[in-house]
Amino acid sequence: MKRAANAGAGGRVDKGTVELGADLLGGVSLPAAVIHEAPLAHNLAWMQRFAEAHGARLAPHGKTTMTPALFRRQLEAGAWGITLATAPQCRAAFAHGMRRLLMANQLVGRANMAMVAELIAAGAEVYCVVDGVENVRQLGRFFAERDLKLAVLIELGVPVGRCGCRDQAGVEALAEAIAAEPALVLAGLEGYEGVVHGEDPAAAVSDYAQRLVETALALDAAGRFDVAEPIVTASGSAWYDLIAEAFQAASLDDRFVPVLRPGCYVVHDHGLYREAQRDVLRRRPDLQHGLEPALEVFAQVQSLPEPGLAIVALGKRDIGHDQLPVPLRRYREGGAPDATLSVAGWQVAKLMDQHAFVHLPDAADDVTVGDIVAFGASHPCLTFDKWHHLLLVNEALEVQDSLATCF
Amino acid sequence: MKRAANAGAGGRVDKGTVELGADLLGGVSLPAAVIHEAPLAHNLAWMQRFAEAHGARLAPHGKTTMTPALFRRQLEAGAWGITLATAPQCRAAFAHGMRRLLMANQLVGRANMAMVAELIAAGAEVYCVVDGVENVRQLGRFFAERDLKLAVLIELGVPVGRCGCRDQAGVEALAEAIAAEPALVLAGLEGYEGVVHGEDPAAAVSDYAQRLVETALALDAAGRFDVAEPIVTASGSAWYDLIAEAFQAASLDDRFVPVLRPGCYVVHDHGLYREAQRDVLRRRPDLQHGLEPALEVFAQVQSLPEPGLAIVALGKRDIGHDQLPVPLRRYREGGAPDATLSVAGWQVAKLMDQHAFVHLPDAADDVTVGDIVAFGASHPCLTFDKWHHLLLVNEALEVQDSLATCF
Numbered sequence: 113m114k115r116a117a118n119a120g121a122g123g124r125v126d127k128g129t130v131e132l133g134a135d136l137l138g139g140v141s142l143p144a145a146v147i148h149e150a151p152l153a154h155n156l157a158w159m160q161r162f163a164e165a166h167g168a169r170l171a172p173h174g175k176t177t178m179t180p181a182l183f184r185r186q187l188e189a190g191a192w193g194i195t196l197a198t199a200p201q202c203r204a205a206f207a208h209g210m211r212r213l214l215m216a217n218q219l220v221g222r223a224n225m226a227m228v229a230e231l232i233a234a235g236a237e238v239y240c241v242v243d244g245v246e247n248v249r250q251l252g253r254f255f256a257e258r259d260l261k262l263a264v265l266i267e268l269g270v271p272v273g274r275c276g277c278r279d280q281a282g283v284e285a286l287a288e289a290i291a292a293e294p295a296l297v298l299a300g301l302e303g304y305e306g307v308v309h310g311e312d313p314a315a316a317v318s319d320y321a322q323r324l325v326e327t328a329l330a331l332d333a334a335g336r337f338d339v340a341e342p343i344v345t346a347s348g349s350a351w352y353d354l355i356a357e358a359f360q361a362a363s364l365d366d367r368f369v370p371v372l373r374p375g376c377y378v379v380h381d382h383g384l385y386r387e388a389q390r391d392v393l394r395r396r397p398d399l400q401h402g403l404e405p406a407l408e409v410f411a412q413v414q415s416l417p418e419p420g421l422a423i424v425a426l427g428k429r430d431i432g433h434d435q436l437p438v439p440l441r442r443y444r445e446g447g448a449p450d451a452t453l454s455v456a457g458w459q460v461a462k463l464m465d466q467h468a469f470v471h472l473p474d475a476a477d478d479v480t481v482g483d484i485v486a487f488g489a490s491h492p493c494l495t496f497d498k499w500h501h502l503l504l505v506n507e508a509l510e511v512q513d514s515l516a517t518c519f
Numbered sequence: 520m521k522r523a524a525n526a527g528a529g530g531r532v533d534k535g536t537v538e539l540g541a542d543l544l545g546g547v548s549l550p551a552a553v554i555h556e557a558p559l560a561h562n563l564a565w566m567q568r569f570a571e572a573h574g575a576r577l578a579p580h581g582k583t584t585m586t587p588a589l590f591r592r593q594l595e596a597g598a599w600g601i602t603l604a605t606a607p608q609c610r611a612a613f614a615h616g617m618r619r620l621l622m623a624n625q626l627v628g629r630a631n632m633a634m635v636a637e638l639i640a641a642g643a644e645v646y647c648v649v650d651g652v653e654n655v656r657q658l659g660r661f662f663a664e665r666d667l668k669l670a671v672l673i674e675l676g677v678p679v680g681r682c683g684c685r686d687q688a689g690v691e692a693l694a695e696a697i698a699a700e701p702a703l704v705l706a707g708l709e710g711y712e713g714v715v716h717g718e719d720p721a722a723a724v725s726d727y728a729q730r731l732v733e734t735a736l737a738l739d740a741a742g743r744f745d746v747a748e749p750i751v752t753a754s755g756s757a758w759y760d761l762i763a764e765a766f767q768a769a770s771l772d773d774r775f776v777p778v779l780r781p782g783c784y785v786v787h788d789h790g791l792y793r794e795a796q797r798d799v800l801r802r803r804p805d806l807q808h809g810l811e812p813a814l815e816v817f818a819q820v821q822s823l824p825e826p827g828l829a830i831v832a833l834g835k836r837d838i839g840h841d842q843l844p845v846p847l848r849r850y851r852e853g854g855a856p857d858a859t860l861s862v863a864g865w866q867v868a869k870l871m872d873q874h875a876f877v878h879l880p881d882a883a884d885d886v887t888v889g890d891i892v893a894f895g896a897s898h899p900c901l902t903f904d905k906w907h908h909l910l911l912v913n914e915a916l917e918v919q920d921s922l923a924t925c926f
Contacts, residue, residue, distance in 0.1 A: 141607055141630040175836075175873065197873045198832070200548055217873065218821045220832060220889055221852065223548040243822050247888045274874060275822040275830050414625045415650050415682040423682050425605070425627060429582075429904055429926070445628065465900050466582065466604045466624065467681060481654045482627055493872050497836055498904065500926070519836070519907070 130501075136410060136509040137484055138446045143411035143430045145495060145502040146486070147379060149512060151404035152182075152504070156189045158403060159352075159377045164190070166356035166372075167365040171195045171214045171345070173375025176493045179502065180208035181515045182378060193237075195373040199224035204518040206236050214345065215240040216302060216373060218247055218267075218275060225254045232260050239343065241267040241302045243276050245289045252293025261295055265302040265343060268327055270320060274307040283327055287336045298336055300343030300368070301328045305351050314395070317351045321358030328368060345371035350388035352377075353396050376492050379407035383435045383490020407492050407502075408440065411468070413483040420472050422458075424485060427466035432494035436460040437487040439470065445482045449509040453478065455485065537908075543817060543916040544891055545853045550818035550837045552902060552909040553893075554786060556919060558811035559911070563596040565810060566759075566784045571597070573763035573779075574772040578602045578621045578752070580782025583900045586909065587615035588922045589785060600644075602780040606631035611925040613643050621752065622647040623709060623780060625654055625674075625682060632661045639667050646750065648674040648709045650683050652696045659700025668702055672709040672750060675734055677727060681714040690734055694743045705743055707750030707775070708735045712758050721802070724758045728765030735775060752778035757795035759784075760803050783899050786814035790842045790897020814899050814909075815847065818875070820890040827879050829865075831892060834873035839901035843867040844894040846877065852889045856916040860885065862892065 130140050163170040169192035174183055183194050183205060193212030196202045202213045219228055219240040232238055242248050242264045255262045266286050269276020277283045290298045303324045310316025328344045331337060344364055347355040352374045359370040376385050380403040393402050411426035431437050437460050442453040457473030468487075472479065489495050496502070497519045504513040537547050570577040576599035581590055590601050590612060600619030603609045609620045626635055626647040639645055649655050649671045662669045673693050676683020684690045697705045710731045717723025735751045738744060751771055754762040759781045766777040783792050787810040800809050818833035838844050844867050849860040864880030875894075879886065896902050903909070904926045911920040 139630055141634060142628050217832075218888075220821045221549055221819045223546055227548060243824060244888055247822075250889060269824055271825065273824070274871070274876070275824055278825055412628045414627045415654075417650060417676055417680070417682055418678065418685055425624075428901060464681070469681070481625075481651055482657060494835060498926075519905075 130503060130511050130514055132511055134511045136505055137443050143409055143426050145499045146408050146410050147502050147504050148406045149504055149506050151406035155378055155380060155403050156185055160189045163372050166360045168356055168359055168370040168372045171371050171373050173373050174205055175201060176375035177496050178517050178519050179515050183210055199227040202231055203227050206231050212237045229258050229260055239263045239265055239299055241265045243267040248289045252295050255295035261297050263297045263299040265300040268303045268324055270308050297338045299339045303346040305346055305355060306348040317354045321355050325358055325362040341369050343371055344368045345373060347372045347374055349374040349376035349385055353392050377403055379492050380405045381490055381492050382438050382488025405488060407495060408486045408488055410484055410486050413481055416481060422470040422472055424468040424470050426468045427464055429465050430498055431487060432489040432491050433463050435490040436463060437489050440486045440488050443484040445484055537910060537918050537921055539918055541918045543912055544850050550816055550833050552906045553815050553817055554909050554911050555813045556911055556913050558813035562785055562787060562810050563592055567596045570779050573767045575763055575766055575777040575779045578778050578780050580780050581612055582608060583782035584903050585924050585926050586922050590617055606634040609638055610634050613638050619644045636665050636667055646670045646672055646706055648672045650674040655696045655700060659702050662702035668704050670704045670706040672707040675710045675731055677715050694738060704745045706746045710753040712753055712762060713755040724761045728762050732765055732769040748776050750778055751775045752780060754779045754781055756781040756783035756792055760799045784810055786899050787812045788897055788899050789845050789895025812895055815893045815895055817891055817893050820888055823888060829877040829879055831875040831877050833875045834871055836872050837905055838894060839896040839898050840870050842897040843870060844896050847893045847895050850891040852891055
């Protein structure tokens, strides 16, 4: 058996060592983060198909997983590039062979600028976003001193939102400032609808998508873009349908490169995004067989100290906890994957760093210390970043690969 | 300049690369987790002195930091051993030279047992805790089959607590079960007062400490312990004074090895443990110049999109978020450490994965994109685990070392 590499420089030994081919129910140290191959493959193909059907490119947000093996799967499925959130993330993606990097964030700080300058000098195609004149001047100076060009996208925001120009006047002033910096190349327009709110959220997102389209058209009409095919990009994993529809309705792809950037879709979830996906499918009944949750954390019952209570060896160190994890299935250690035991009525009541308090129903009299419970979580980003390795498993729960992360 | 190693196996590049000697305000990619040397050194010495003054040994909980360089500092300061929470953590500590490992947790699952068996076979002195007959039988069988001895401590819990025997009868039944397993060595008694609650929490903790003492004495009187000097251990970083006092009042060290296990003390915090420490100093005015916060995360203002709002490049990926982070100081990028700018009235209103929304007071008209803000957090464990490296800095904010973690 091949042993999955997990000893890094300096003899580092991380949680997550495993023999490839090992049985998740018998030969693997738990807790372990697990990705199921079948729903993963389904999601990869599904979102690529969705983007293409709407005339858009896909640049999946890599911050979700920071897992180069998944980036490669996304590119193989047809993705145009990888989106990242920070300069170190761009550097990590480039080190693993990703060449087109959309940093959907402001590039701030001389050390981070130096990192991106190194990537550009090494041949990366990098885009970052700008939303303020001061930052534009900082970038212009930094890259001019190094005789490099930096491609930037203007970020369009919303009042009381996150980053981004609040209005048309801000966008125009920024375009002016970019034009005054010879080192900067205005390559498009960027937005993020996930911070748009309104009484009718779907309507607010559609309005915002429309503003993005109109702003792109106005910048183009004013001759502001410095590239032949400017990028127009938005979308997380909750409202991608509305963004794609607005881009398609405006036939953006005749003139621009429309780019969608969902990240969480790749493993989906058992919380926030499952809800969001239900809304997508309600809005778009033509989209059949939607995304499927692929990420789970397997952990073992550690103690049964009193009736009705199981302490499971699963904590905030192991799984995202924006919402409490959800027990999905139970197995006997060493048992067969198809002989699942009940978790009906099991409920996580509290999560500490290394322990979950699980309330059991009265009927749960067959549970034993060592029982393995598969948990789902909301918001996959904050589960991925707790692991140096995630285990890719097949339907027989055999470990097919150990996927390294690079947070 | 020496470049701090941060490229692991497979060319992995993590956030946290830095030139040693670099100026934190000029040459370092932010956000970065930072440990200040002076308060760190103070805390290391302070807690060691506290333990010794109470006739107790110190086995700092390593799960807090999982930073071998800090484990070494703790041992150099006089610690008796390192406490860990899981088998993979024990393996990581052993791989970095720690020999005496107190796993203050149940050892569950055959893969985890195999990991501990390997450590014992390799010469580690490992203790783990037990609280149920089924787990005792599992361990007894597993280690007997390998002709190894496993040292266990009985865990004493409390009703509606976490793990641990709920009453004396449970303890006695467990001691009986351990005695029936030739591979198991009953080496002491363990407890954790952090999950003890009551109307008067301090009184409840003291009562629990007293129960621990009495239970240890009763087990000893019944000849249950299999070692010459059994261990009696408890204490996190909030109630260590009450535990130490109870151990000292009973002169436990005449017969037992009393062991305290605080973890968070090493870098202390700006939230939960700061409050707890105030209570300790109120209870014990003789303890002068208490623990000092040593851990901060430095991040940069990324956007100033509208009046009264700064978006800082700091998110749930970078800092613990049981409570919202606290802005402590501000610096101009490239400026001097002593020329701090005001953060009076700055307040983190919301934390996303990669962004903090900071509300600014009306007077904050001197802030600029790129300004560096030092943030404090509550509960250091959940900041450490977000980093592969933390930067040790001196008072001039020069990077003295890059400390690798092994989560």
